[in-house]
Amino acid sequence: MATLILRADECLAHDPGFGHPERAARLQAIHDSLDAQPVLGTTSRHPRRAARNELLAVHDEAHVRRIEATAGRVAVQLDPDTATSALSHEAALVSAGATLEATEAVTSGASSGAFALVRPPGHHALSDRAMGFCLFNNVALAAEHAIRELGCRRVLVVDPDVHHGNGTQEIFWRRRDVLYISSHRYPFYPGTGDLDETGEGEGAGHTVNLPLPEATNDADFLHAWQRVVDPIVSSYEPDLILVSAGFDTWHQDPMGGFLVTDAGFRAFFGLVKRWADAHCPGRVACTLEGGYNTSGVVAGVRAALDVLTGNVAPPPAIEGDVSREARAIADAARRELAGRWPALRG
Numbered sequence: 001m002a003t004l005i006l007r008a009d010e011c012l013a014h015d016p017g018f019g020h021p022e023r024a025a026r027l028q029a030i031h032d033s034l035d036a037q038p039v040l041g042t043t044s045r046h047p048r049r050a051a052r053n054e055l056l057a058v059h060d061e062a063h064v065r066r067i068e069a070t071a072g073r074v075a076v077q078l079d080p081d082t083a084t085s086a087l088s089h090e091a092a093l094v095s096a097g098a099t100l101e102a103t104e105a106v107t108s109g110a111s112s113g114a115f116a117l118v119r120p121p122g123h124h125a126l127s128d129r130a131m132g133f134c135l136f137n138n139v140a141l142a143a144e145h146a147i148r149e150l151g152c153r154r155v156l157v158v159d160p161d162v163h164h165g166n167g168t169q170e171i172f173w174r175r176r177d178v179l180y181i182s183s184h185r186y187p188f189y190p191g192t193g194d195l196d197e198t199g200e201g202e203g204a205g206h207t208v209n210l211p212l213p214e215a216t217n218d219a220d221f222l223h224a225w226q227r228v229v230d231p232i233v234s235s236y237e238p239d240l241i242l243v244s245a246g247f248d249t250w251h252q253d254p255m256g257g258f259l260v261t262d263a264g265f266r267a268f269f270g271l272v273k274r275w276a277d278a279h280c281p282g283r284v285a286c287t288l289e290g291g292y293n294t295s296g297v298v299a300g301v302r303a304a305l306d307v308l309t310g311n312v313a314p315p316p317a318i319e320g321d322v323s324r325e326a327r328a329i330a331d332a333a334r335r336e337l338a339g340r341w342p343a344l345r346g
Contacts, residue, residue: 161246164193186211205340250296270314
């Protein structure tokens with residue numbers, strides 16, 4: 001089976017304004033790269049639009065109406081960072097639909113892995129409002145769809161974007177059927193994602209945050225995921241893995257401040273593939289989030305596709321020493337979560 005790529009020119013038409021970092025050139029660079037050099041073992045198609053009732057599974061009525069009202073309007077400022085143009089609503093519907101379709105493809109067994117190449121991104125969108133360049137929360141919609149409609153019981157959402165996915169965290173804060181795990185720069189926008197944010201009620205322990213310092217490199221980044229997340233995933237045994245695939249951790253990203261390279265991207269997706277192979281073979285669906293250097297988003301998407309298709313083996317180890325600060329954060333995360341996850345004790 002091929003790995004499915006979902007792409008649509010409608011996503012290029014979203015225009016948040018002159019000079020905005022979340023620009024169409026990000027996605028166009030990925031399209032151009034894949035057209036010039038296709039990834040062996042992939043197939044591409046145009047995605048569907050999300051239906052209104054699917055949006056309402058995660059977002060409230062007022063929020064959906066607010067985004068609908070932007071259709072056809074030249075410019076609407078939703079928050080200081082988030083603006084729309086006349087075709088942004090359509091782009092958001094296609095972005096959400098692509099992520100839903102990617103999830104349907106991998107859960108049905110029609111595809112072995114999938115990547116929704118979309119914009120606007122989604123992980124900052126709250127249940128009741130847009131923020132941080134995001135209109136609808138694409139990955140949250142996919143997780144909810146997988147549980148309500150596709151028979152999934154335990155969905156793992158991993159979010160390696162340099163910014164914390166506060167919207168995804170908020171939506172599943174009290175849920176145990178979705179395990180949300182984020183690594184991100186901290187303190188940084190949007191100001192959430194500290195170690196002690198671990199969920200409440202039924203969701204206690206099912207939010208995992210890895211707040212990492214500026215200048216985090218490949219070794220630091222992978223150490224956090226291996227030291228903290230590996231044991232949790234083994235215990236959780238997900239039946240679906242969704243990736244909020246942000247690549248603003250790239251070492252030349254103008255907004256990130258991390259030092260991750262293409263080797264780090266390949267190693268991260270190697271972990272994801274290993275988890276899927278152990279618990280839910282072929283069931284990995286990625287959706288594009290941040291990444292504001294075109295070389296970085298191309299490198300990240302290609303690394304993900306190369307690893308998911310098996311064309312490239314992830315590096316067996318990452319060169320370089322893990323910093324004292326990264327080790328301390330990983331150890332602190334283990335202590336914070338050990339009460340819920342016995343595999344982290346000791």
